[in-house]
Amino acid sequence: MNAPCFSSDYRQARSRFRQAATRAGAQLYSYAVQSKSDHDLTVDVAIIGEGYERALVITSGVHGVEGFFGSALQLAMLQQQVETLQQLQIKIVLVHAVNPYGFAQLRRFNEDNVDLNRNFLLAEERYSGAPAGYRRLNDFLNPQSPPSFELFRLKALWNIWRFGLEALKESVAGGQYDYPEGIFYGGSQACQSSVLVQRHIDSWVGQSESLLHLDLHTGLGAYGSYKLLLSDEIDSPNYRWFADTYGDEIVEPLAATGGTAYSVSGHFGSWMRDHFKQRDYRFAGAEFGTYGVIRVLASIRAENRAYHYDKSGNRAAARELLECFCPADSAWRESVLSAALGVVKRGCSAL
Numbered sequence: 001m002n003a004p005c006f007s008s009d010y011r012q013a014r015s016r017f018r019q020a021a022t023r024a025g026a027q028l029y030s031y032a033v034q035s036k037s038d039h040d041l042t043v044d045v046a047i048i049g050e051g052y053e054r055a056l057v058i059t060s061g062v063h064g065v066e067g068f069f070g071s072a073l074q075l076a077m078l079q080q081q082v083e084t085l086q087q088l089q090i091k092i093v094l095v096h097a098v099n100p101y102g103f104a105q106l107r108r109f110n111e112d113n114v115d116l117n118r119n120f121l122l123a124e125e126r127y128s129g130a131p132a133g134y135r136r137l138n139d140f141l142n143p144q145s146p147p148s149f150e151l152f153r154l155k156a157l158w159n160i161w162r163f164g165l166e167a168l169k170e171s172v173a174g175g176q177y178d179y180p181e182g183i184f185y186g187g188s189q190a191c192q193s194s195v196l197v198q199r200h201i202d203s204w205v206g207q208s209e210s211l212l213h214l215d216l217h218t219g220l221g222a223y224g225s226y227k228l229l230l231s232d233e234i235d236s237p238n239y240r241w242f243a244d245t246y247g248d249e250i251v252e253p254l255a256a257t258g259g260t261a262y263s264v265s266g267h268f269g270s271w272m273r274d275h276f277k278q279r280d281y282r283f284a285g286a287e288f289g290t291y292g293v294i295r296v297l298a299s300i301r302a303e304n305r306a307y308h309y310d311k312s313g314n315r316a317a318a319r320e321l322l323e324c325f326c327p328a329d330s331a332w333r334e335s336v337l338s339a340a341l342g343v344v345k346r347g348c349s350a351l
C-alpha cells in the first residue's frame, strides 16, 4: 500500500520526510525560503551514504503543488529502499520541496510567481523575452480580472485550431520573461530556490563521480502513465543509456514533435548537466500523467488568475489545480508510486 505516503499538506509532508530521514540515519539539512505571507518554508535535504562512487539524486516540488507526489515517493524510498541502495553502495540525495511556497500554497509557481523550471538560465543567457506565440495569446492566457464564467474549452480549442497544438505547447509553456504575473514566467533573476540549489549541490553530491538525477513532475501525459523526458540529443550515450535501461517507449527527448513535452528555457536539468559536465551525470525529468492538456492548462490559468485578481481568497481554483497535479483517486496514487519506485530501482541497478 503506497497511497498513505501522500500527505495532506506541505507541513505534514515535510515533517514526515524529516522523521523518516532521521529514522533512516540520514544527514538532514534545512534551508529557509523567505516569502511575504509564510515564514516557515524550507527546502529539506536528506543524504545517506558517504564515500560512494555513485549517487542517486531525487528532487521534488520544483513545481510546488507537484511536490505532493514527489514527497510521497521520497517518503516511500526512505521507508522501503534505503537498505537496498546501501547494499549497492549508492549514495542517496533527496531534495524535498525545491519550491516550498508553491507546495504550501497549492501553486505551481513560487513566491515570486516564477516557474522554477524556467529559472535556471546558464551564465550567458538573459532573463528577458517571450515567444511571439505567447505575446499573441497573452490576453487569453492571463486575463487581468477575477475568474468568471467563460467557455475556456471552446477558446482553447479555437487557439489550437488556429496555431496547432505543438506550436501552442511550445510557445505557451516553453517559458517567458516579460510578463511577471503571467503563467510560465521564468523570473528576472535566479530565485532563492535556484540560488540555494546552485550553491549547495556540490556539497550534497560530494565526490561521487557517477550521478543519476531524477526530477519528479506530474501533470503531463496520459493518466497514470509516465515518461522520462531527456534534454540529451537522441544519439548521445546518455540518451542510449536511458533507452536501454527503461525501454524506448518510456524515454522521450524534451523537444520531440508530437510527444509529451516541449523545449523549455531555464530548465533545471540543463543547468545541472552543464554544471556536472566533467562527471558522469545523467538527468531525466520523470513525468507522471494526470488529466488532458486542456483541463491542466485551464487549471494553471484559473489558479494564476485567482491568485492575482481574486482578493476574496477563492480556493476553488487552487483545489482544482491540486486535483490536476495530484488526483485524489487512490488507484492513481498507488499506481504512480509503485511505478516510480520501480524507476528508481531499475536506474540504480543500471548505474
Ligand SMILES: [Zn+2]
Residues within 6 Å of the ligand: 063, 066, 216, 217, 218
Ligand atoms: Zn512539473
